[in-house]
Amino acid sequence: MKPKIIVARPIFEEVLTRLRAHFDVTDNQADQAWTLASWTAQLAQHDGALTTGIDPVNAEVLKACPQLKAVANMAVGFNNFDVLAMTAHGVQASNTPDVLTETTADFGFALLMATARRLTESEHFLRRGEWKQWRYDMFAGTEVHGSTLGILGMGRIGQGIAKRGAHGFGMKVIYHNRSRLSPELEAECKAQYVSKEELLRSADHVVLVVPYSAASHHTIGAAELAQMKPTATLVNIARGGIVDDAALAQALRHRTIAAAGLDVFEGEPQVHPDLLTVPNVVLTPHIASASVATRMAMANLAADNLISFFTQGRALTPLNTVGA
Numbered sequence: 289m290k291p292k293i294i295v296a297r298p299i300f301e302e303v304l305t306r307l308r309a310h311f312d313v314t315d316n317q318a319d320q321a322w323t324l325a326s327w328t329a330q331l332a333q334h335d336g337a338l339t340t341g342i343d344p345v346n347a348e349v350l351k352a353c354p355q356l357k358a359v360a361n362m363a364v365g366f367n368n369f370d371v372l373a374m375t376a377h378g379v380q381a382s383n384t385p386d387v388l389t390e391t392t393a394d395f396g397f398a399l400l401m402a403t404a405r406r407l408t409e410s411e412h413f414l415r416r417g418e419w420k421q422w423r424y425d426m427f428a429g430t431e432v433h434g435s436t437l438g439i440l441g442m443g444r445i446g447q448g449i450a451k452r453g454a455h456g457f458g459m460k461v462i463y464h465n466r467s468r469l470s471p472e473l474e475a476e477c478k479a480q481y482v483s484k485e486e487l488l489r490s491a492d493h494v495v496l497v498v499p500y501s502a503a504s505h506h507t508i509g510a511a512e513l514a515q516m517k518p519t520a521t522l523v524n525i526a527r528g529g530i531v532d533d534a535a536l537a538q539a540l541r542h543r544t545i546a547a548a549g550l551d552v553f554e555g556e557p558q559v560h561p562d563l564l565t566v567p568n569v570v571l572t573p574h575i576a577s578a579s580v581a582t583r584m585a586m587a588n589l590a591a592d593n594l595i596s597f598f599t600q601g602r603a604l605t606p607l608n609t610v611g612a
């Protein structure tokens with residue numbers, strides 16, 4: 289008998305077809321919204337699951353799912369998982385690193401440029417029919433080339449953004465991370481390690497790429513925003529909750545920083561109402577990894593993780609070690 293898996297959210301038909309060759313698959317192509325209770329009840333009837341970054345697998349959920357053996361997240365971030373609890377329950381956790389690095393770095397840079405050069409604000413102005421004539425100061429923004437790029441969180445995506453900034457735009461790159469990069473990687477990224485305080489004080493553009501955890505909650509709040517230059521921009525492509533969105537909306541309204549670009553939000557898909565009313569913010573709905581090719585690669589890697597676990601006993605890109 290094939291193991292039973294559930295695919296929590298809609299996914300490429302090709303990937304479902306691959307999964308059906310190995311598993312008895314429950315899909316959710318209709319995009320039925322789960323409550324925590326209905327999700328838990330569904331999961332409890334399966335041996336494995338393919339989740340996205342929003343489907344919770346925590347101690348409470350796991351208690352109701354003794355049959356569950358493996359959950360593959362179609363995301364590099366896994367703050368929807370309690371990995372310790374998964375290990376304790378003998379459930380293999382996996383994510384999709386690497387395949388989205390360059391695409392997400394592209395988007396981080398796009399959001400930085402859109403924010404600095406006031407792309408959406410000026411487009412809305414044009415669409416409202418308010419463009420009457422050219423003016424020297426119309427939507428004059430912040431320089432990107434030659435400026436100082438500060439990257440908080442220097443994993444693979446942070447390094448991708450650093451390379452784009454340093455090599456493509458002649459930016460001075462500074463970074464802060466839990467651990468310092470090797471001298472070789474620092475040279476490759478042309479990046480200089482600094483304290484968080486120095487980064488906030490000196491960067492013209494701050495990009496956040498830190499993973500979310502209790503320890504990184506509100507890494508950027510009112511105090512940190514106050515340390516930034518009034519001309520600086522802030523980009524968050526990491527996770528909601530890394531930034532205190534209420535404090536950010538205040539800083540944008542009072543122009544204590546110039547602008548922000550946000551792809552992720554506290555409590556998304558809800559967006560703090562104050563962020564919707566300030567003009568100097570570019571808002572996108574958590575799409576940093578959303579190129580067709582990359583989403584396909586993520587879906588295939590998540591599927592391969594399940595196939596590998598159920599045929600070889602180990603996911604290809606595991607987050608924990610389970611079993612004998």
Ligand code: DGY
Nearest residue numbers: 341362363364365577
């Ligand atoms: C990721 O892979 O973590 C992206 O944010 C999509 O959830």
